[in-house]
Amino acid sequence: MRGLFLTFEGPEGAGKSTQTRLLAAWLEQQGLAVVQTREPGGTRLGQAIRGLLLHQDAMCAEAEYLLYSADRAEHMQTLIRPALLRGEVVLCDRWLDSSLAYQGYGRGLDLAWLRQVAQGATLGVKPHKTFLFDLPPEVGLQRFEGRDRLEREPLEFHRRVRQGYLELARAEPERFVVLDATQTPEELQAQLQVYLQGLLAEAGLGADTRLHP
Template sequence: MFVTFEGLDGSGKTTQARLLADALARDGVDVVSTREPGGTPLGDRIRELVLHGDHVAPWAEAALYVASRAQHVEQVIRPALERGATVISDRYLDTSAAYQGAGRGLGLDTILDLNLVAVGGLVPDRTFLVDIDVETALARVGDKGDRIERAGAEFWPRVVDAYHHLAARFPERYVVVDGRRGPDEIAAEIRDHLR
């Protein structure tokens, strides 16, 4: 099974990805826990560039994420799935559709299509959107965020709208959970959905 977690920075998605991976591992499941950007040596270098570098043009940003994701799928995700492991990823291609496609104004479908080509059409079995409002997310992140987290105020509502659009468009794989609740309550709901 391939499970991804999506949401705004500060939504709690990273915590939920970790809690699910830990719970499945306790149940004896072979789990590969990973994140994007990153997950490979190339991906980690790209992560440093896009999150902590100077100005990166929107299309360059999108292309770097696609490159990281293509390497991630080839080197980590597909091999794990082929051996029968469950892969839990903190972010995947929907992040690029929401952040670069909608947030940066490059076109949600354009970025989604580009990513689908790069990953050979591999989509998650289940995507959990940990949904919170922009104000809560920004308050949780504070002013210490990375380059993406410091995007202008007009950026974030577009990202939220894109995630809601994706959840409505792909209801067979998306589960939206209320990220304003406590981590344990959210984790229990996620495990119930997977059962």
């Protein structure tokens, strides 16, 4: 696939959604074809699944993960893979690492089983780079007024999630870029843009890659 698949991860309140949106605008200014999406909810089916995941009162951890996997399969088949085949840059706010951190480290599900299910859902496609916005949960959770089902989990749950993210990053240092999310949005965006300039050059994607109609 000729495109570039970039994912953005982090605990609640880390600011990754804002940074993804800003980076998409910057990349488009460079003349690149960009697809900005999120998980769950990047497709019509995903929007319905998102409502269940974030606002359903209760569900077992296995059901929760399988709903994320259904969203992920539809997302990959109908949006992400086609964009990569067209040579576009895909920016995805959360991907498989979120499930490994939240349902694996947070809920205690077996990581090997999570990865086995994910292999089919993702078609084996991995992000080229994953940007992890690291932030203590005590700080991130204070940035919300209304909270969804996951954000209302106890502080200890969110601490396990953060630790899970950091362990995933240590296991794959060639894929993860860990950023200090206590910085200002402007500082974070400047770092991302500098990093992306080098990454785009390596991938052969530059200003001559024009936006698709």
